Amino acid sequence: VKAEVLAVGTEILLGEIVDSNSAFIAARLPALGIRLYRMTQLGDNRDRLVAHLRAALADNDLVVTTGGLGPTEDDVTREAVAEAFGEVPFVDPELEAALRAWFGRRNMPMPERNVKQAWRIASAQTVPNPRGTAPGWWVEKDGRIVVCLPGPPAEMGPMWEHEVAPRLAALATEVIITRTLKTVGIGEGRVDEMLGELLKNVNPTIGVYARGDGIHIRLGARAATAGQAQDLIVPVETQIRQLMGNALWGTDAETLQDAVMTCLQGRTLAVVEDSTSGGHLAALLSGTGHAAWRGGEVWSDGPVSIEAARARSAAARVRWGAHVGIGIAASRDGVFHVAIGDESGTECHTWTFPQGMAALRQRVSTTALSLLRRRYS
Amino acid sequence: VKAEVLAVGTEILLGEIVDSNSAFIAARLPALGIRLYRMTQLGDNRDRLVAHLRAALADNDLVVTTGGLGPTEDDVTREAVAEAFGEVPFVDPELEAALRAWFGRRNMPMPERNVKQAWRIASAQTVPNPRGTAPGWWVEKDGRIVVCLPGPPAEMGPMWEHEVAPRLAALATEVIITRTLKTVGIGEGRVDEMLGELLKNVNPTIGVYARGDGIHIRLGARAATAGQAQDLIVPVETQIRQLMGNALWGTDAETLQDAVMTCLQGRTLAVVEDSTSGGHLAALLSGTGHAAWRGGEVWSDGPVSIEAARARSAAARVRWGAHVGIGIAASRDGVFHVAIGDESGTECHTWTFPQGMAALRQRVSTTALSLLRRRYS
Numbered sequence: 001v002k003a004e005v006l007a008v009g010t011e012i013l014l015g016e017i018v019d020s021n022s023a024f025i026a027a028r029l030p031a032l033g034i035r036l037y038r039m040t041q042l043g044d045n046r047d048r049l050v051a052h053l054r055a056a057l058a059d060n061d062l063v064v065t066t067g068g069l070g071p072t073e074d075d076v077t078r079e080a081v082a083e084a085f086g087e088v089p090f091v092d093p094e095l096e097a098a099l100r101a102w103f104g105r106r107n108m109p110m111p112e113r114n115v116k117q118a119w120r121i122a123s124a125q126t127v128p129n130p131r132g133t134a135p136g137w138w139v140e141k142d143g144r145i146v147v148c149l150p151g152p153p154a155e156m157g158p159m160w161e162h163e164v165a166p167r168l169a170a171l172a173t174e175v176i177i178t179r180t181l182k183t184v185g186i187g188e189g190r191v192d193e194m195l196g197e198l199l200k201n202v203n204p205t206i207g208v209y210a211r212g213d214g215i216h217i218r219l220g221a222r223a224a225t226a227g228q229a230q231d232l233i234v235p236v237e238t239q240i241r242q243l244m245g246n247a248l249w250g251t252d253a254e255t256l257q258d259a260v261m262t263c264l265q266g267r268t269l270a271v272v273e274d275s276t277s278g279g280h281l282a283a284l285l286s287g288t289g290h291a292a293w294r295g296g297e298v299w300s301d302g303p304v305s306i307e308a309a310r311a312r313s314a315a316a317r318v319r320w321g322a323h324v325g326i327g328i329a330a331s332r333d334g335v336f337h338v339a340i341g342d343e344s345g346t347e348c349h350t351w352t353f354p355q356g357m358a359a360l361r362q363r364v365s366t367t368a369l370s371l372l373r374r375r376y377s
Numbered sequence: 378v379k380a381e382v383l384a385v386g387t388e389i390l391l392g393e394i395v396d397s398n399s400a401f402i403a404a405r406l407p408a409l410g411i412r413l414y415r416m417t418q419l420g421d422n423r424d425r426l427v428a429h430l431r432a433a434l435a436d437n438d439l440v441v442t443t444g445g446l447g448p449t450e451d452d453v454t455r456e457a458v459a460e461a462f463g464e465v466p467f468v469d470p471e472l473e474a475a476l477r478a479w480f481g482r483r484n485m486p487m488p489e490r491n492v493k494q495a496w497r498i499a500s501a502q503t504v505p506n507p508r509g510t511a512p513g514w515w516v517e518k519d520g521r522i523v524v525c526l527p528g529p530p531a532e533m534g535p536m537w538e539h540e541v542a543p544r545l546a547a548l549a550t551e552v553i554i555t556r557t558l559k560t561v562g563i564g565e566g567r568v569d570e571m572l573g574e575l576l577k578n579v580n581p582t583i584g585v586y587a588r589g590d591g592i593h594i595r596l597g598a599r600a601a602t603a604g605q606a607q608d609l610i611v612p613v614e615t616q617i618r619q620l621m622g623n624a625l626w627g628t629d630a631e632t633l634q635d636a637v638m639t640c641l642q643g644r645t646l647a648v649v650e651d652s653t654s655g656g657h658l659a660a661l662l663s664g665t666g667h668a669a670w671r672g673g674e675v676w677s678d679g680p681v682s683i684e685a686a687r688a689r690s691a692a693a694r695v696r697w698g699a700h701v702g703i704g705i706a707a708s709r710d711g712v713f714h715v716a717i718g719d720e721s722g723t724e725c726h727t728w729t730f731p732q733g734m735a736a737l738r739q740r741v742s743t744t745a746l747s748l749l750r751r752r753y754s
Binding site for chain 2: 037
């Protein structure tokens with residue numbers, strides 16, 4: 001099965017929002033044996049949408065769209081899909097009743113404009129949307145499938161998981177399994193050289209990618225069943241693990257913070273950050289849900305110095321009764337100090353990373369986590 | 378000037394990373410008078426890249442690519458652009474010297490694989506990359522421009538701002554100015570109805586979009602100069618402001634947290650969250666850099682109740698000496714309590730939002746901010 005994913009919305013083309021829906025869907029296609037060769041974002045323009053849909057349907061078995069199912073005049077996905085299939089939308093009485101009930105339960109009058117969200121075409125079945133007013137469409141015609149989902153991720157995601165994915169799984173004839181091995185401390189070109197001839201491997205394929213938390217190596221195997229695909233991956237993964245040694249810290253969805261919490265071996269951890277790092281590290285650590293996490297504070301001012309980081313590390317241990325305290329002192333122009341202390345002593349480090357606030361916060365957190373891993377693993 | 382933006386990387390098509398580069402570039406094109414009709418993501422496949430580049434160059438004056446400039450074998454953007462223009466890459470001696478110097482300054486041996494990053498074609502000028510090893514290309518040929526930038530956002534962004542944008546500005550013949558008016562408390566269909574005939578306006582165009590922080594109304598005007606475009610926007614914006622009244626809380630890049638800090642009128646603010654909201658609200662507030670922000674804490678356990686939220690609101694005021702304290706108590710299954718207290722009393726509210734941790738954190742923060750706005754503005 002060959003697929004294209006298409007996100008619709010002028011706000012995407014204006015850079016006002018980042019299209020995360022396409023990545024959400026893309027991440028779930030390999031397990032369904034579906035190959036994705038292209039993702040596209042288009043604006044709220046009916047003619048361009050129709051032309052793109054026709055071209056995509058000529059090249060693919062499946063097209064998944066997100067967005068353009070709202071009640072407003074510039075939501076034109078329904079019209080475009082109808083025209084691409086040569087059909088005319090009509091108001092589905094059941095959908096209209098459900099829509100009016102949705103507003104009724106919220107004691108809100110339904111704007112007449114919303115009736116558009118009860119439209120359907122003859123080839124379309126409805127994909128229920130329990131969290132919003134826009135139902136999706138599953139259209140099957142001429143050996144092609146078009147799935148239309150709404151743009152808000154909190155509506156689209158559950159509709160994908162509960163309605164669309166099971167139907168696509170029933171059509172699958174093969175499976176693609178991927179495995180990501182995550183390293184830190186060596187560069188992309190060097191990892192490439194270490195892998196050498198392995199990079200020419202065909203099944204699994206092997207790719208190398210630079211990330212915020214180090215260099216990732218991705219294996220992708222294709223087979224009739226997940227078990228057979230796993231069997232293809234295991235010997236290659238073993239080879240790569242031997243090549244990479246201690247630089248390899250985790251796999252797949254594992255995060256550096258998960259890996260760090262595991263290597264603390266029963267020690268508890270607390271953090272005091274300043275307003276520059278602004279709770280970023282605490283949010284990462286609390287997100288692990290790990291029992292070793294004690295808590296964090298954000299201090300809103302103070303000097304940016306090694307001494308300040310050291311004092312915050314000590315304060316973190318005292319305030320939260322933790323074995324290990326991390327103290328952070330960072331300035332907006334990119335100088336940052338990280339202190340890690342426990343009963344055996346405190347280490348302090350200083351870096352400069354003048355790449356803007358968002359990148360700086362990520363870098364400070366990754367650096368603190370890497371230091372923890374080095375100290376305790 | 379008509380443009381397409383193209384992001385290259387199999388990891389994007391696997392949903393492993395979200396392509397934020399295209400949105401970064403898209404957001405900066407209107408001010409340069411450049412119209413963007415399509416964004417595309419493709420994998421690390423040379424033949425498909427070449428075919429897509431040729432089609433994009435037939436339809437557009439400008440194509441901007443990100444990604445695929447790394448040193449590894451599956452980085453093929455250079456090869457693809459060369460082939461699309463019928464040219465052959467060679468090693469540029471100046472680029473090679475600069476690359477070797479880059480590694481030399483870091484006391485690292487340069488992997489021979491990296492020589493690829495010193496490639497150039499005859500029609501390409503180099504776009505310097507002070508933060509990484511991959512220089513970009515500015516290719517001009519046959520009345521078309523292709524700009525190739527590396528994938529890491531911390532490298533791509535400054536190259537765009539310092540090198541590419543100024544060159545494109547020199548070519549601009551018109552300007553597109555956008556203005557976003559942000560509302561909260563009314564639905565998308567209702568906003569659409571209130572705007573009525575205004576939605577048919579041609580210059581500026583008017584669009585309506587549902588967002589996490591409410592419904593946005595976007596005006597887009599096109600003119601020879603920024604001043605003329607502004608003159609087109611002002612009377613329409615005035616009309617919309619009258620229609621929307623108090624529901625309108627901000628414009629353009631203004632965030633709800635900025636709007637809230639401003640309406641506090643000298644009161645100071647502190648927050649105690651639990652591990653479910655995990656510092657999300659504190660990170661938003663500290664990110665404003667506003668003097669009214671005192672600080673925040675993340676408490677790692679405790680009951681999820683109105684009483685807990687109330688106690689945390691009081692603790693926030695005491696611990697940070699703030700006029701206003703926000704206390705949050707949220708459970709992972711989506712029930713959350715928000716308490717806002719000051720010397721005149723404390724209000725507590727409870728909601729349910731069972732849409733997963735990430736959506737819950739955003740919802741808790743937005744809810745707390747909306748309550749603050751209602752109480753103090």
